[in-house]
Structure formats: C-alpha cells, structure tokens
Amino acid sequence: MEIVWLCMVLILMQHVLAVTWLHLAKQTSLRGALRDPGVCAGLTGLVEEQVRVCRRQVEAMEAVKRGAELAVEECQYQFHSRRWNCSTLQGLQVFGKVAIQGTRESAFIHAISSAGVAFAVTRACSRGELEKCGCDRKIRGVSPEGFQWSGCSDNLSYGIAFSQAFVDNPERSRGISSSRALMNLHNNEAGRKALLAHMKVECKCHGVSGSCEVRTCWRVMPPFRKVGNVLKEKFEGATEVHPQRVGSRKLLVPKSSRFKPYTAHDLVYLLASPDFCDRDPRRGVFGTSGRQCNRTSPAMDGCELLCCGRGFHTTQAEVVERCSCKFRWCCSVKCKQCRHRVEVHSCR
Ligand SMILES: *[C@@H]1O[C@H](CO)[C@@H](O)[C@H](O)[C@H]1NC(C)=O
Numbered sequence: 001m002e003i004v005w006l007c008m009v010l011i012l013m014q015h016v017l018a019v020t021w022l023h024l025a026k027q028t029s030l031r032g033a034l035r036d037p038g039v040c041a042g043l044t045g046l047v048e049e050q051v052r053v054c055r056r057q058v059e060a061m062e063a064v065k066r067g068a069e070l071a072v073e074e075c076q077y078q079f080h081s082r083r084w085n086c087s088t089l090q091g092l093q094v095f096g097k098v099a100i101q102g103t104r105e106s107a108f109i110h111a112i113s114s115a116g117v118a119f120a121v122t123r124a125c126s127r128g129e130l131e132k133c134g135c136d137r138k139i140r141g142v143s144p145e146g147f148q149w150s151g152c153s154d155n156l157s158y159g160i161a162f163s164q165a166f167v168d169n170p171e172r173s174r175g176i177s178s179s180r181a182l183m184n185l186h187n188n189e190a191g192r193k194a195l196l197a198h199m200k201v202e203c204k205c206h207g208v209s210g211s212c213e214v215r216t217c218w219r220v221m222p223p224f225r226k227v228g229n230v231l232k233e234k235f236e237g238a239t240e241v242h243p244q245r246v247g248s249r250k251l252l253v254p255k256s257s258r259f260k261p262y263t264a265h266d267l268v269y270l271l272a273s274p275d276f277c278d279r280d281p282r283r284g285v286f287g288t289s290g291r292q293c294n295r296t297s298p299a300m301d302g303c304e305l306l307c308c309g310r311g312f313h314t315t316q317a318e319v320v321e322r323c324s325c326k327f328r329w330c331c332s333v334k335c336k337q338c339r340h341r342v343e344v345h346s347c348r
C-alpha cells in the first residue's frame with residue numbers, strides 16, 4: 001500500500017505545482033513522530049532539497065505542518081464564495097492539477113503558503129519550542145514614545161530564512177531561467193513581505209491599580225487572517241507579466257506598458273485563469289454545479305456570476321435558531337428554539 005502511494009506521488013510530482021509539500025497539512029499520522037530525522041524521507045510531497053532541510057531541522061517540521069494547515073485553511077476561507085474555492089488543496093487526487101499553474105490563483109497559493117511557514121516557525125521560536133531560535137531579546141531600552149521594550153518580541157528572521165530555504169528551494173532547483181520558477185519565487189517573497197510589513201507593537205501597562213506608569217512593549221506578528229486579507233487584495237490587483245531578457249538576465253515585466261510597475265509586495269502571474277465554470281477532473285477543476293449562491297448579490301458569490309449564467313435551483317431548508325432570548329437575574333440567558341424556512345439556491 002505504502003509503495004503504491006509513493007509511486008502515485010512520484011508520478012504526480014512530475015507535473016504539479018511546486019507546493020506539493022502542502023500535503024503535510026493532511027498527514028495526521030505524524031503527531032509526535034516529527035522528532036526523528038528518519039521520518040523525513042517518508043513524508044509525502046517533499047522534494048529532495050526539502051528532505052534535506054527536514055533532516056537538518058526536524059524539530060521545525062511540526063511547525064511547517066502547522067504552516068501548511070494555516071495556508072490551506074486561509075486559502076479556503078478567502079475563496080469560499082468564488083468559482084475557484086481553493087478545493088485544489090482538498091485531496092491528493094486533485095492536488096496540484098494543471099489548471100491553475102501560472103495563474104493568479106497559483107500566485108496566491110505560493111504567497112500564502114510561504115507566509116504560513118514563516119509564521120508558524122516564528123511562532124514556534126517565540127514559544128521556545130525550537131532549539132535553534134527564540135524570541136528577539138535585542139530590542140531593548142526606552143523607545144522614543146517613552147515605553148520600555150520588553151524581552152520577547154517575535155523574531156521573524158529565523159522563520160523567514162527557514163521559509164526561504166524550505167519553500168523556495170524546489171523552485172531554485174528548476175533553474176532561474178524558468179519563467180514559472182521566477183513567478184513562484186517572486187510570489188513566495190511577496191507572501192513573506194505581507195507578514196513582515198504588518199508586524200505590530202503590543203503593550204502592557206504596569207503601575208499601581210492600572211495606572212500606566214511603565215509601559216512595556218514588544219513586537220508581534222499580525223494574526224494570520226490579516227496576512228490572508230492582505231494577500232487576497234494583492235490577488236485582486238495582481239499584475240500579468242511576461243518574461244523578458246535584460247542583458248544576461250531574464251526578468252518578469254508587466255505584459256502591458258499601461259500596467260503599473262509591480263513591487264516586491266505585489267503578486268504576479270503569467271497566464272490568465274480559466275473560468276472554472278465547468279467540471280474538468282482531468283485538470284482538477286470542480287466546476288460550480290451544485291454550489292450554493294446568493295440570489296441577490298451582484299458580486300462573485302451571486303447566482304449570476306457563480307453559476308456562469310446556467311441558472312440555479314431553489315430548495316427550501318429549515319434552519320433552527322436561538323430566539324426570544326431572555327436575560328434572567330442572575331446570570332443566565334434563556335432562549336427558545338425557532339424554526340423557520342429559508343430558500344437555498346444552488347447552481348445548475
Ligand atoms: C533572530 O534570529 C536570528 C536567526 O536565528 C539570530 O541570528 C538573531 O540574532 C535573532 N535576532 C535577535 C534580535 O534576537
């Protein structure tokens with residue numbers, strides 16, 4: 001069984017996205033086993049260089065797995081009401097199919113997953129779970145605003161460097177002359193930038209009865225949802241690029257000179273996306289038939305757009321809600337259960 005699995009994966013790997021390591025998110029059998037470098041070779045979806053990173057830093061792999069889970073959850077959250085709902089990441093069978101290669105959807109996946117790894121590894125550092133890193137104790141003294149820096153700020157440098165080694169390596173090995181590799185590397189970096197650019201300062205007051213005589217502050221990462229929101233906006237404004245030789249180097253330049261130049265924070269893509277309307281299992285497209293839609297919304301979640309003009313079915317469903325809630329002195333809330341019927345629309 002194991003062998004059949006492995007062979008399937010190896011065959012798949014010939015022509016898939018460079019994010020097959022996201023399979024880690026789905027491997028439940030690993031709990032606790034990620035201590036022994038021996039497990040590295042058996043992890044589904046890792047390419048050779050990633051196995052090497054794993055052997056060197058096996059203690060960080062639990063965090064990498066967490067980063068993969070965060071990335072998949074966030075992708076599915078951000079895209080839940082769109083035609084492409086990030087279902088590409090749902091099962092091994094459809095994983096990394098070709099439909100989204102080179103598109104802005106692929107750009108988003110690369111950005112969110114490299115940010116996910118940097119985020120989860122940094123968090124593990126701050127919690128003292130890893131031997132090779134900890135929190136940042138170098139920011140010290142009194143800030144210009146008059147607060148005291150406290151001991152434990154999130155130190156992104158280890159997490160970022162780890163993400164670069166783990167996520168970017170498979171691309172580098174394809175050679176920088178590959179346009180797809182250049183695109184993926186750029187988007188990986190943009191994902192990490194979204195994290196770096198939204199670091200925050202958190203503070204705590206000290207002093208008699210809540211006065212704020214002394215304030216100690218430290219730097220923290222933004223919630224991962226924030227990174228997801230930022231990258232979703234970058235997705236909406238992504239720049240279409242094409243490769244161009246500049247001297248001996250190959251660069252990705254905006255496809256039209258009317259497009260604004262992109263920055264290190266923006267996402268770029270090489271190919272226009274398919275419409276994702278019709279089911280095409282061979283290419284990993286689910287199609288939108290059967291998806292729930294909103295009859296009145298003019299946006300992407302509206303039946304018109306989501307169902308690609310094919311129309312929709314309406315069915316009745318019963319929802320049970322808490323209602324007529326009363327506050328009882330003291331201190332409980334008593335509610336009734338109300339049932340009412342709602343219309344549910346789903347795409348033909
Ligand atoms: C953050 O981590 C890096 C790499 O582990 C280390 O070199 C650096 O000294 C740390 N920075 C601070 C300010 O603690």
Ligand SMILES: *[C@@H]1O[C@H](CO)[C@@H](O)[C@H](O)[C@H]1NC(C)=O
Pocket residue numbers: 076080085086087286287288289291
């Ligand atoms: C995405 O859409 C497909 C059908 O097109 C559906 O089967 C799947 O459950 C959806 N996934 C998520 C995460 O919403």
Ligand SMILES: *[C@@H]1O[C@H](CO)[C@@H](O)[C@H](O)[C@H]1NC(C)=O
Pocket residue numbers: 294295296297298
């Ligand atoms: C459907 O879309 C409308 C308009 O955008 C919005 O006001 C409403 O809350 C949506 N309904 C549901 C069930 O999401």
